[in-house]
Amino acid sequence: MYAEVILPLPLGATFTYRIPQELDGKVSIGSRIIVPFGRKKLYTAIVCGLSPIAPEDMQIKDVMTVLDPWPIVRHPQLRLWEWIGEYYLCSIGDVMKAALPAGLKVESETFVEVNPDYEEDTSARLTETEAVLLQTVDHHGRISVADLEHRTGITRTTQTVARLVERCALMISEKLVERYRAKRETIVSLAFPHDDTDSMHRAFDSVRGAPKQEQLLIALIDMLNKKRHEGRDPEVLRSDLLTSTGLSTAIVSALSAKGIIRITTREVNRFGFTGVATGTLPSLTDHQAEALDRIHLGFLKRDVVLLHGVTSSGKTELYIHLIDFVLRKGEQALYLVPEIALTTQLTRRLQKVFGDKVVIYHSKFSDNERVDIWKKLLHDNSPCVVIGARSSLFLPYSRLGIVIVDEEHESSYKQYDPAPRYNARDTAIVLASMHGAKTLLGSATPAVETYYKALSGRYGLVELTERYEGARLPDIEIIDMLDEKKRGRSSGSPLSMRLLGLTRETVDHGRQAILFHNRRGFAPVVMCKQCAYVPKCQYCDVSLTYHRRQDEMVCHYCGATYKLPTICPSCKEPAIDVFGYGTERLEDIADGAFGDAKVLRMDLDTTRNKDGYDKIITDFSAGKAQILVGTQMVTKGLDFAGVSLVGVLNADTLINFPDFRSAERAFNMLEQVAGRAGRRDDIPGRVVVQTTRPDHPVINFLREHDYKGFYAHEIEERRLYSYPPFTRVINIYLKHRDLSVVADASVRYTRRLQELFGNRVFGPEEPHVSRIQSLYIRKIMLKIETEASMRKVKAILRNVYEEFMVEKSLRSMIVYYDVDPN
Structure with missing residues (x-):
């Protein structure tokens, strides 16, 4: 059998690997496997297809191992990945990289160690940087390149390491690194049945003369008896036992060594609601109740409904009632918010009603926490409501009933960098349709395109024109x-x-x-009062913002930091000052x-x-x-x-x-x-x-x-100037370190696109910020009809890209697309 796999790399293809006999029957679509790629690297791949037919004229490598006994990606997820890659003109590898938590992407990491046979060549001595790196590696032994850079404080160590490898001073190896660490808890229980009196007597006899062991045993028996009386599992957490007795783990180990208690560990999820859920739904005003009925009626006719409600009209109360309706049917709900900040207030409100059925997921969680939530949804099909930002779209839902997109107009739903540059609102609608679920879009100020679709009948429309309990608009x-x-x-x-x-x-x-x-920041402008010199980022064409708390100038595009100069670098006068307000x-x-x-x-x-x-x-x-x-x-x-x-x-x-x-x-x-x-x-x-x-x-x-x-x-x-919703806009960006190369290439690229798309192509132009992270940028705008096939557009754009990339001088040029820019 052969597996077609997706790799977390920006490559425009999937790859085929042979499934060795020892893994026969263990690999299925959605499985997470380890495969070799390139000369030495190992990557986590997701299986997207299986076939008994070997590809022709290709050298096939073997799958190395299967990481899980079950698929970790469901079929609708793979379909969504494919749609995102096709619609937003990016590789499916980019989508996989964004979709999977980092803790699920096991990759090989480059390690270096000193070559024991190395002897320094006195005719070509090491530079100071090379000597520091070599000394650090020698001190720490085998060390990753990333850790080496962190410990030495030397940036861009890769080239220096390469030179040391060429001189046979260092040796390189690859090691698989898994970043996910499951949370475990230690359980203590008796090693014999609680009603076995003979064993109980022997246990107390064996701890006679050891008062701490006896104290621990008595406490354990009391806690176990209390749990039995309450009808709970007769087991005790080691941490609870030690807290109640004030004793150490050494005493627990001593009882285990005597065969009196049994110590086991188990994997647990990091999340659990410890509060009290009332289960009481918020009461609705007459206007809200009428709007809720109209939403249900709208869902009978259309899969997407827009709730246009003025600020503070009580849209959240309607969302809660809709979520309750879905949960009672045994389905799952996804509640999307544009900012992580909103999950704080919403979580409390929803937990009061739904308790531990509320799941929170966003990028501020650690890798371990995100993997735990992924596993919870993968293995538990019970009804729940997920509150989250963009990334929660990619979770492994099994019975999705409704997707609520709150503040649907927000530009925060658009992912800018890196790829995939998707809009979470539009992707949510596609996700819901793939599950046969409904989508509710809510906003006081709907996006122009959304309101246009609602007025034209593509979406249902429900309006709330009054604030909750009669409060006036400000x-x-x-x-x-x-x-x-x-x-x-x-x-x-x-x-x-x-x-x-x-x-x-x-x-x-x-x-x-x-x-x-x-x-943000303290002052957006730093300038010399004498000669008007303005410090700029050395990597980007932007002025720097002064942050007083850290006493540094910061580039808000690449994050580079600089010390505030006391003397102007231009006129050499002490006239540097800050202006404006952040x-x-x-x-x-x-x-x-x-x-x-x-x-x-x-x-x-x-x-x-x-x-x-x-x-x-x-x-x-x-x-x-x-x-x-x-x-x-x-x-x-x-x-x-x-x-x-x-x-x-x-x-x-x-x-x-x-x-x-x-x-x-x-x-x-x-x-x-x-x-x-x-x-x-x-x-x-x-x-x-x-x-x-x-x-x-x-x-x-x-x-x-x-x-x-x-x-x-x-x-x-928009109608007058042919902008969305009357057309679809695709911005094409070209980036290169050489200004002359990108300027010339962008002109020729535009002309070629105009030959194929005619007057739908505009540009090239310099963006508002024309250089970021040392890369010069040019933008070409493509306006195409809304009914045009994205597959055909993608094919044409891919062909143009390949035409230009045959030129040696352009192979290092970056070309990417922003579909439906916000």
Whole structure:
């Protein structure tokens, strides 16, 4: 038999391996196996096909081993991988790499060790870097290249190691490394039946004279008897036994050596709900109950329904009722959210109703935790609801009944880098259809394409136009910052005098405020006051942002860090200063401006670890802080009962972005952040928006909370200029280290595409940031009809790629595609 397999590599093909006789019958579709690839590397592969027919004219290698006694990937998952690869124009290996938790991808790792026969050549002495690496390897023995780089602090060690191998100073080997470690617990039980009195007497006789052993034995018997009386399994965790007695593991081992107790270990899942579930569904208002009935009716006619409900209209209560309906049918539910932060509040709400049926999955979990959740869903088909971000789409569902995509308009659902560059909302619809499940899309500001499909009848449409329990939508006040400056009312800070006064008033009345500014760091501009020199990243064409907490300048594209210079590198004067405001600086300003008010900040820098979101949201919800400063994270579906004021510091940065979706993104984000205010009827909400363009259409529609008016304006713009939903956009990116190479190749590439696609091709152009990580970038836009076959488009694009890659000078050029860019 021969296995066709997927490898976690960006290669445009699957590969065939022979199944050796000793593995006959152990390999099936979805199995995880180890295969050799290339000259020395070993990879985890997923079997996607089996055949008794050997491929012709190919050298076939053998499967090395099977890692599991059962498939770890289900058939619908493999179909979804294939669809993502085909639609988003990437390799299925890229999809596999994104889909599987790292703990399930066993790979060989390169190790180095000193060659015992090495003698240094005095005529060609080692460089200092080579000597340090060799000395480190000699000290630690066999060591991985990654660990060697970490221990020495020397970056890009690969070339140095290669030179040392050439000089026979180091030897290289490959070793399989499995990163997943199962969580185990140790169980202690009696080695004889509890009612065997003779054995019991002998046990106590053997511990006479050893008071600690006797104490442990008595405690164990008491705990076992208590469990039997409660009808539970007669076994005790070693950790519980040691905690109750205060004794050490040595005493447990001594009793085991005497044959009195039995010690066993078992693998356990890292997750379990320890709270109390009420099982009580939230009550619904008349409007919500009517909307729920209309959703059920919509699902009878269509597989996808859009729930368009204003902010704080109670969409989550409807989601909970729908989840309950699905669970009662014995099926599973997937609840997608755009930000990991949202899982914190949602988990608590859902666990109160569904208890241990709630499963959380996102990228902030460790590899071990993610594998445990994967295994739980693989082996347990019982009803559950999974709350998660994009990556939860790839879990091994068996009986999926509904997929809920909350805040479906959010750009966070789009994966940008690396491939696959998929949209989780659209992929969720395909996933649901493959399982025969329904999809509910929910938003106060639906994506233009989604609302268009709902109005045209492709999706069902249900609307909630009132806030929960009659709360009013917040009043929106527009502050013209140019006029403020002319009138001399500038406060010298990013907060206008009006916003400063309202925030102080809000805090004094014991309420809370959110200050939204979509730029993190302390200051976005570092510049010399003498010669206007601006430090830039050496790898990217962007200026650096100053972060005061770490006292470094940071590139927000590649993450490179630099020390803030005291002397200007250009004019040699001590005139370097920082300008502008990021959330870090805004936090300091708020700290100083509002007396004793406690200020929290929510951005990428404060939420890097798994518990970062949880602590900030919990503390702010509990009223431990009065002001929350944040980036777009604070705009997305969070429910804070005490917030009565939202301040938007600079709406212009959202509106003035060079992209056909900029107006939509700006309106959605501003309306969503406005929706955080006044979510309870006893607290009137107010939103203050600072801008230099108060007459911009987006601002006018926002002032009236007029989504439908904005949609009508935007859809005509899209129709006029042939943008989605009237066409499908594919951006083609070319990257190369040599500017002249990528500039010339992009022009020729565009001409060739124009020969094949005609006037559907636009470009090439320099993107907003034209060099990232030392690679120069050019972009070509392809607009194609929505009914066009992606398979045919992919075939044409693949042929063009292959035409160009025969040129030696272009083989190192990177070409990739962004389908339906956000």
